[in-house]
Amino acid sequence: MSRIPQPDPELTHRLTRRGMLGVAAGATAAALLGAAATPATAVPTTPAPAPAPGSAGRGRPVLPPGRLGIQLYSLRDKVSTLGFAPVFAELEKYGYDEVEFAGYTQGSAGPITLAQLRRLARNHGLKPIGSHVGYYSDDPNAYTFAQNLTKVLDDAEALGLKHIGTAAGPFRYGSTVDAWKRAAEDFNTYGAAARARGIKFYQHNHSEEFSFAADDPGVRLYDVLLAETDPDLVYLEMDIYWAYVGQFRFSRRPDGTPAPFEPLDYVLAQPHRYPLFHVKDGESDPSNPYGYRMVDVGDGDIDYRRFISAVTRLRGERTAHHWQAEHDDPGDSFTFARRSSAHLHSLREKC
Template sequence: MSRKKSVDPELSHRLSRRNMLGVTAGAGAAALLGLSAGTAGAVGSAAQGKGAGATQPVLPPNRLGIQLYSLRDKIAEIGFAAVFKELESFGYDEIEYAGYTQGIGNISVKQLARLAKSYGLNGIGSHVNYADSNPDGYSFATKLEQVLDDAEALGLEHIGTASSPARYGNTVDAYKRAAEEFNTYGEAARARGMKFYQHNHGDEFGFATDNPNVRLYDVLLEETDPKFVFLEMDIYWAYTGQFRFSVTPEGKPRPFEPIDYVVQQPHRYPLFHVKDGVHDPDSRDGYDMTDVGDGDIDYKTFIQKVNKTNKGRTYHHWQVEHDQPVDSIAFARKSADHLHALTEKKKG
């Protein structure tokens, strides 16, 4: 990062992929940029406006994101700049951080923010540990102000955690205690102009150990203040929760639909993780994780329902993710192609 900006191709302002496609709107630009036909066609069609044809993109404009945890191997190997260059070429608009270090040299959060901007990537959120057993660790519980300082330097709208709320256990009171701490973090984040959020896994949809009729996720929603605490629904993990916890420990049916949580409180879900899985009733979770577009989760319908609930508003953000992709760059490309290709018939 010590090189002058005028000679640093990784930090200099370049003609973005979206601007280029907007000007050319053709296969020539796609070939020049190394894009797949699916991505180029979808973005090019979207750029033509309302009169372009009988369909429109399902994904809201400028809302395609990726959780960088999916690309942690490449960030460690080739650094943020090289990864961001690839993401821009695939048509990504947003990124969600999962740490601020790379494997090829130090970078400050301010440098990271400038780097992302130079590739047309909007930092939308970040995952930080809820707590850390090391009192000097980096987490909301141990270094709240530093966490918020870093998020502010990165220009984030959201700052959150993918840690379980089960810090104190899986009882009703344990979740209430976690919710109280989340409220504190959320109030502090709001004072900085940001939203604090929690990202779910499957266990949150389980039942309290001291009350088998109470779903823990419901406790979290009820006990957190909607002014201060927001949710990032990981749709894949929500579906695994649906599979695992459709019946109480006492054998009573308690089915739920993940989308219903969003429809009932759409303002509390600014962020989503788009993560796919092949249904496998013999596995513990009911699904085997796979690349977005290769599984059985109907993201087109899910996104459409959120859009309908929105009534045209576009304050939701969609981050693709895979915990263990075989090829992280190929995963990022394939996911962008799949979501860009989702279209629906226009009304009227």
Template sequence: MKRRKTVDAALAHRLSRRGMLGVTAGAGATALLGLGAGTAGAAPRAPAAGRPAPTRPVLPPGRLGIQLYSLRDKIQEIGFASVFKELSEFGYDEIEYAGYTQGIGPISVKQIARLAKSYGLGGIGSHVNYHSDDPAAYTFATSLGTVLDDAETLGLEHIGTASSPGRYGNTVDAWKRAAAEFNTYGEAARARGMKFYQHNHGDEFAFAADDPDVRLYDVLLAETDPRYVFLEMDIYWAYTAQFRFSVTPEGRPRPFEPIDYVVQQPHRYPLFHVKDGVHDPQAADGYDMVDVGDGDIDYKTFIQKVNATHKGRTTHHWQVEHDQPVDSLKFARRSADHLHALTERRRG
């Protein structure tokens, strides 16, 4: 199953609204779409004397998304259609779901899919709970078939969970048990043409309760089958974990860099959550969450390093998110503006 793609005309229309990308008509649009400005094998053209080298977007074209959890208040207040209209105007390409209900009346998954398509928004993923004590709950553990049916209706390429794998505790064996279940969900998703993924928070990077030398996230990576289980790195929470879990419970230094996980296995990280924070050593997590672009996380460098793993083929998607935005639509607009404005100079 292939994810529904926005028609070329809609994509070109959205790109034309992004003046901050520096896209001009003709050759500029061709370069933005990754088709190259010259003939195959031609050397890059040096900038004219006295002119700055041209820039290109750091964010891969067509890959800016938003996790709809950030806009849950507006979805309840004005509904999916009005929210999708705003996101399209802000220049978003993709959306990641966090539930399929709105506050202004019933709506079906099929209707949501049609609305998203009408506004040029591709459904890239969805967060569904891993488990629940209620056997009738809508979770991977209790409703796997229905979860996959809905994802298929929405045309999703990925279907995942933001739940911790700590369902059975935080020992090594407990996480091995959860990993085995994730493998089952991933195999079922793959049979439908989708990828199952797990989205991290900070505690995934803690150390095992029964072995202080073992990081739980490393257990998850080692025990899940890379054919079936993928990861969505929430970059903000990974940085808070770097602050919290760079020393073992016994006081031994165990620093890590979030980007290293991605560089070592880039194929396992198709999705990223882009949220920002101001580093504050006095805060419980070491950061205070803010709008994307207002914090200390160097997203330009992070995205560039991920782009360097592509080897000519763009494979990653970027979803902005804020857990508690003061003004969710303002957050969505400002975040899109910031990421679209990130540029790098071409080599002359």
């Protein structure tokens, strides 16, 4: 059956996120080293969905207490029309603890200062935990790390953030090993500046980070990033959905030889480097070039009981990570937020 060409969903996601931020442009590591605010519209008070089959159990909750957040990009439609106040009020009702920003403006809801935004979050029991900012732009005045590092960090401090990062891939200089080494140098610079303020700099992946270097198809680019960035300066926010898309797309090198990897293994090898996670779900669809169709958390095939349990079982790591629910384009963003919280809170460890 012939297919109607569709826009690249990953590229579309990147561009729309950059637009919201106001940005104009937004094999293992060892092998690599060896080789080279307004009133809210009424929201229906529907009951929370029943837990997914097999998700409930007698064990302790999989999700550590106080660590459920949401990436506000998922609620950009509500933020830009209703404002932060009604959105935060809903998130408080749904049991969220934290929020991750994707911009600090609220569209037609009117202007808001960072001090007001921080206070508003606190008043609704929400802790601002991180924020996505562009990496670089051709515009010398753009609000990005490359063009406006001091302002980006000033704003993060004003909001009381402990993490500040970018959702842009390290493709600024290209897709070669040396290009990614140059990008790693940039990230080390941003990480050092952030650490001086008591903040952690992080990079959020999509699936392309797991592709192979243009000049060395035996090297996975994500391994270059890990090897060339200082682990005390540069941290990672694994978008679990996009990592599994990367597993599907890049399980073979360009010459066809197998190169399987497991996203969870990256985390278990260096858990301290992954303070943040994006929890989004996908329904497996091998006919899709990305291997999955994005769905609400709990409706897909990614085993979050297994993934979160494996991370939180690590000694001393149960409360060291933050889990941010996200959907790039939810059908109804409030419904997505409510259902995601209900599902994640329902998960119990196997006895």
